[in-house]
Amino acid sequence: MAMNSPFDCVLLDLDDTLYPGDTGIGLALKRNIDEFLVTKLGVTAERAAAMRVELFRTYGSSLAGLIALGYDVHPDEYHSYVHGRLPYDRIAADPQLARTLQSIPQRKVLFTNSDRAHMERALERLGIDVAVFDDVVCFETMNPHLFGEAREEARANFGDAGEHPVVVLKPSVDAIVAGIRAAGTNPRRTLFLDDSERNIAAGKALGLRTALVGKRARSKEADYAMESIGSLRRVIPEIWATVEQPELGIEKKGMRSDLAPIIQPPTVQA
Numbered sequence: 001m002a003m004n005s006p007f008d009c010v011l012l013d014l015d016d017t018l019y020p021g022d023t024g025i026g027l028a029l030k031r032n033i034d035e036f037l038v039t040k041l042g043v044t045a046e047r048a049a050a051m052r053v054e055l056f057r058t059y060g061s062s063l064a065g066l067i068a069l070g071y072d073v074h075p076d077e078y079h080s081y082v083h084g085r086l087p088y089d090r091i092a093a094d095p096q097l098a099r100t101l102q103s104i105p106q107r108k109v110l111f112t113n114s115d116r117a118h119m120e121r122a123l124e125r126l127g128i129d130v131a132v133f134d135d136v137v138c139f140e141t142m143n144p145h146l147f148g149e150a151r152e153e154a155r156a157n158f159g160d161a162g163e164h165p166v167v168v169l170k171p172s173v174d175a176i177v178a179g180i181r182a183a184g185t186n187p188r189r190t191l192f193l194d195d196s197e198r199n200i201a202a203g204k205a206l207g208l209r210t211a212l213v214g215k216r217a218r219s220k221e222a223d224y225a226m227e228s229i230g231s232l233r234r235v236i237p238e239i240w241a242t243v244e245q246p247e248l249g250i251e252k253k254g255m256r257s258d259l260a261p262i263i264q265p266p267t268v269q270a
Helices: 025-041 045-059 062-068 075-082 095-103 116-126 148-161 173-183 197-205 229-235
Strands: 009-012 107-111 135-137 190-194 209-213 224-226
Touching (some): 025 045, 025 075, 062 075, 095 229
Parallel strands (some): 009 190, 107 135
């Protein structure tokens, strides 16, 4: 642990945070979702595109919406189609990032809405060993009720009431709490890095210190902002217990008591 650092743990998002948001992965993901909806539901391509947007706006992700509406979609079926066909070769190796992560002396937790298979392929392309992280919070760990016997029990119980299981994803309270539990530290001494302003707002509302990645300017709930993860050491040198430099991006703020941003959907339309 770094002496005199204000942080005991660093929570790091994956997509559009550890690798740039301009790789084309996001656009390919949307196309894959549309194709999945066409194949699974038998709708037209135009209807699939509109449906993806509607599901995202209402439920936070296409998978969450399909499950909420009662469609028989297993998460593995969905993820293998929409993530399994992504152009991972567009993610370039980043030796500097690998060295930076290894140098962080605090506990490190990867905190992603994505499934484990996608996480592993993206990290492999980046040249980052998953073992550099002390823990991982991903789709499977946040949604154990959607797999195995727990899934069958949930389907039976909810089916009787005409309801369906809830998919847990950032920026929901349950998801942020899962990240905090994995951190195992005081939220005020936990640094949360993410590219989504809604996820950042949710983390801030529950007491986390926050850093918005992929942006030049801070959102009002972000303590720091950086254009890329490559600027981490320059923007937040306090991780390594160097002298705090306010001009590099930190803003002292009180904890928000308003939890409204937490219930809004995430920005990744998956």
